[in-house]
Amino acid sequence: MPKGAARNGIGEKERILERDDDMALKLPIYMDNHATTPVDPRVLETMLPYFTQSFGNAASRNHSFGWEAEKAAENAREQIAHLIGATAKEIIFTSGATESDNLAIKGVAEMYREKGNHIITMAIEHKAVLDTCKRLEKYGYLVTYLPVSREGLIDLDELRAALTDKTILITIMYANNEIGVLQPIEEIGRLAKEKGVLFHTDATQAVGKIPFDVQKFNVDLASLSAHKMYGPKGVAALYVRRRNPRVQLSAIIDGGGHERGMRSGTLNVPGIVGFGKACELAEKEMPQEMARLRGLRDRLKEGLFARLDEVYINGSMEHRLPHNLNASFAYVEGESLLMGINDVAVSSGSACTSATLEPSYVLKALGVGEDLAHTSIRFGLGRFNTEAEVDYVVDRVVETVVRLRELSPLYEMAKEGVDLKQMQWKAD
Amino acid sequence: MAYSEKVIDHYKNPRNVGSLPKDDPSVGTGLVGAPECGDVMKLQMKINPETDVIEDAKFKTFGCGSAIASSSLATEWVKGKKVDEALKIKNTEIVKELNLPPVKIHCSVLAEDAIKAAIADYKRKQGAGAKLQAQPASAD
Numbered sequence: 001m002p003k004g005a006a007r008n009g010i011g012e013k014e015r016i017l018e019r020d021d022d023m024a025l026k027l028p029i030y031m032d033n034h035a036t037t038p039v040d041p042r043v044l045e046t047m048l049p050y051f052t053q054s055f056g057n058a059a060s061r062n063h064s065f066g067w068e069a070e071k072a073a074e075n076a077r078e079q080i081a082h083l084i085g086a087t088a089k090e091i092i093f094t095s096g097a098t099e100s101d102n103l104a105i106k107g108v109a110e111m112y113r114e115k116g117n118h119i120i121t122m123a124i125e126h127k128a129v130l131d132t133c134k135r136l137e138k139y140g141y142l143v144t145y146l147p148v149s150r151e152g153l154i155d156l157d158e159l160r161a162a163l164t165d166k167t168i169l170i171t172i173m174y175a176n177n178e179i180g181v182l183q184p185i186e187e188i189g190r191l192a193k194e195k196g197v198l199f200h201t202d203a204t205q206a207v208g209k210i211p212f213d214v215q216k217f218n219v220d221l222a223s224l225s226a227h228k229m230y231g232p233k234g235v236a237a238l239y240v241r242r243r244n245p246r247v248q249l250s251a252i253i254d255g256g257g258h259e260r261g262m263r264s265g266t267l268n269v270p271g272i273v274g275f276g277k278a279c280e281l282a283e284k285e286m287p288q289e290m291a292r293l294r295g296l297r298d299r300l301k302e303g304l305f306a307r308l309d310e311v312y313i314n315g316s317m318e319h320r321l322p323h324n325l326n327a328s329f330a331y332v333e334g335e336s337l338l339m340g341i342n343d344v345a346v347s348s349g350s351a352c353t354s355a356t357l358e359p360s361y362v363l364k365a366l367g368v369g370e371d372l373a374h375t376s377i378r379f380g381l382g383r384f385n386t387e388a389e390v391d392y393v394v395d396r397v398v399e400t401v402v403r404l405r406e407l408s409p410l411y412e413m414a415k416e417g418v419d420l421k422q423m424q425w426k427a428d
Numbered sequence: 429m430a431y432s433e434k435v436i437d438h439y440k441n442p443r444n445v446g447s448l449p450k451d452d453p454s455v456g457t458g459l460v461g462a463p464e465c466g467d468v469m470k471l472q473m474k475i476n477p478e479t480d481v482i483e484d485a486k487f488k489t490f491g492c493g494s495a496i497a498s499s500s501l502a503t504e505w506v507k508g509k510k511v512d513e514a515l516k517i518k519n520t521e522i523v524k525e526l527n528l529p530p531v532k533i534h535c536s537v538l539a540e541d542a543i544k545a546a547i548a549d550y551k552r553k554q555g556a557g558a559k560l561q562a563q564p565a566s567a568d
């Protein structure tokens with residue numbers, strides 16, 4: 001368990017001091033916070049009574065157990081809404097951002113079928129968006145997948161040009177889960193509004209980490225997920241705008257008519273309570289946390305760059321989550337690098353770590369060569385990482401890269417001046 | 429993914445890492461795989477033309493831990509063998525020795541290919557006579 005946040009009721013300042021004093025390193029180190037985050041102990045504590053004491057069904061109208069559960073869920077709805085500048089009635093609970101993405105896209109596609117059949121998205125979306133769009137293509141919808149620049153950003157002129165009178169939805173994520181790159185969401189929202197097209201954003205990686213406001217950004221639908229922001233797994237939300245315009249959705253899960261008929265199913269009250277608490281904490285601590293994590297991320301980056309040559313950052317550094325670093329360590333295959341730093345949890349875009357044998361489609365869309373894509377590592381810093389951990393990770397990565405480069409025929413050839421791009425490789 | 433102890437051992441203590449002079453007519457170089465595929469193996473053997481015995485072997489590998497282990501093991505196995513025997517090494521034996529899971533079989537295939545490519549390069553050099561400058565295996 002990460003220390004520091006372990007006790008409730010301690011002031012922020014003391015908590016941080018306690019964390020800094022705690023220099024003893026606990027292994028393994030978790031630095032894969034884009035995949036998921038640990039539940040903050042303060043969140044867990046808030047959730048616990050809702051398993052055994054206040055365990056009622058929020059839809060039970062006839063007794064205090066039900067009322068209590070409903071009250072807790074409504075309180076959480078307020079906390080979540082507040083974090084993103086929405087109203088409580090605009091929050092629909094789901095099982096995960098995957099479901100939120102599905103509900104937003106399929107729900108709009110079905111509801112607005114009369115109006116049009118064209119959807120605009122982009123190449124580096126999460127699979128929850130891309131594969132949902134692919135399925136809709138099978139049902140006769142037309143989907144435009146906007147390309148991204150080397151920096152990982154869409155071109156607003158291309159977005160404008162892609163709009164037709166049949167366009168019913170733009171779905172473009174805020175922060176990318178691999179490279180942390182932030183799309184120009186405010187400009188997209190403005191354009192969507194101007195054209196009268198609904199705008200959904202998968203903000204799963206951004207909410208709770210950086211400011212996100214549905215009013216400021218003119219977002220009509222937004223996906224968010226508790227387990228990416230120190231809440232529990234299996235609970236998430238879809239923001240659905242109720243005013244100006246009022247967005248309507250066809251449900252994809254039918255049943256008892258919960259969540260205004262948009263998502264049936266008994267509410268996961270303990271999870272929702274935890275999600276609410278996680279949002280409250282995020283809102284309160286965001287400014288300090290952003291600054292602290294940016295400092296750690298920059299320390300990580302500088303540490304690596306100071307001691308290694310031929311490290312390449314993937315994606316824009318300027319338009320990026322403060323806690324993300326994605327870098328390619330030329331000539332060192334990613335999985336072998338992960339194996340060398342096995343007491344550090346990070347992830348790689350190498351094909352060898354995936355079941356598909358294809359390296360990261362996100363890096364490919366950026367135009368990163370497959371050779372470099374195989375050498376990429378994603379670092380995701382989080383609330384419980386410390387400076388001492390960052391320094392340890394730098395040491396381990398540097399040491400392993402140096403060792404594996406000595407083992408790499410590509411490194412040897414590059415040092416001899418062989419142009420690896422001009423070689424004719426005998427692939428099997 | 430969990431690695432077998434043998435893979436970890438080869439990964440941590442790879443045997444016979446390095447390079448042999450590739451222009452030496454008694455050295456065969458096999459360079460297989462491609463950076464785009466995430467795996468490149470270079471396997472070299474120094475062969476005694478009188479006895480056909482592989483007297484030394486070296487490797488360098490860009491690839492996952494299983495690829496590194498497969499090539500490290502390959503150098504161990506070919507050393508001291510005659511060329512004909514080395515050609516009989518099958519990737520399935522590497523899979524068995526290292527307990528490779530199905531997704532890592534291609535790493536062992538690559539090691540077998542590297543052995544064959546190195547020997548082919550040696551034979552080409554021997555056939556062409558020592559006067560010819562050795563070509564890197566990749567350029568053919």
Ligand SMILES: Cc1ncc(COP(=O)(O)O)c(C=O)c1O
Nearest residue numbers: 096097098126128177202204225
């Ligand atoms: C951008 C993005 N969208 C969607 C998801 C899916 O979220 P969940 O695990 O809550 O279904 C993730 C997490 O993997 C993500 O990073």
Ligand code: FES
Nearest residue numbers: 352467491492535
């Ligand atoms: S080199 Fe890619 S899986 Fe082994």
